[in-house]
Amino acid sequence: MPLTAAVERGVLHRRTIEVVGYCRQDQLWDVEAHLTDSKTNTYANPWREVLPGELVHDMWLRLTVDASFTIRALDVASDKSPYPACPQATSAFARLVGLTIEPGWKKKLKEQVGGAAGCIHLAELLGPIGSVMFQTILPLLYDKGAFEKHPRPGLIDSCYAYRRSGEVVKRFWPNLPAE
Numbered sequence: 001m002p003l004t005a006a007v008e009r010g011v012l013h014r015r016t017i018e019v020v021g022y023c024r025q026d027q028l029w030d031v032e033a034h035l036t037d038s039k040t041n042t043y044a045n046p047w048r049e050v051l052p053g054e055l056v057h058d059m060w061l062r063l064t065v066d067a068s069f070t071i072r073a074l075d076v077a078s079d080k081s082p083y084p085a086c087p088q089a090t091s092a093f094a095r096l097v098g099l100t101i102e103p104g105w106k107k108k109l110k111e112q113v114g115g116a117a118g119c120i121h122l123a124e125l126l127g128p129i130g131s132v133m134f135q136t137i138l139p140l141l142y143d144k145g146a147f148e149k150h151p152r153p154g155l156i157d158s159c160y161a162y163r164r165s166g167e168v169v170k171r172f173w174p175n176l177p178a179e
Helices: 086-096 105-113 120-143 167-172
Strands: 013-023 029-039 055-065 071-080
Touching (some): 086 105
Antiparallel strands (some): 029 055
C-alpha cells in the first residue's frame, strides 16, 4: 500500500511531469521533460481565462548531453502559460549550454535561470532531468566498465544506497577509502 487512506477530498490542481531519457545515434543522450498544470475550477487573470480541465501550463524542455554530462544543446518550449510574458523566459535557458551536470548543479541552475532570470516551472524540471540523465547514462557506462573503475563524482554519499559505508559502494568500489 503506497500511502495510508486519505480523508475525503476533491482535486483542485493537477501537475503532471513526464521525463524520458534517450540514447541517440550520435553517441549523445537526450532527456526530455514535459510539464502540464490543470485545474478543476475556472482560473482567470487579466490576460487569460482557463476553463476546468484546460491546461494552465504546457511546457517542454530537452537537454542533450555527452558522456561527461556536459550540456551540448537545449530546447525549450512554453506552449501554454498564464501570462503573455512567460514564453519570453525560455531564452534564458540557453545559458545552460556548456555546463556540466555534477555536484553543485542546482546552485548553477539558480544562478543561471533562477528567480526573475528564468521560469520557475522550467527550472523545476531540471531537477528530475538531472536524475533521469544519470538513470539513462549510468547503466550504459556500467556495461562498458567505466562505472566500476571510477565512481561518478558526487555519487558517493548522494543517497542511502550509495553511502560510503554501505553494501553497494563496498561491492562496486572495494578499494574506495572508508573515510
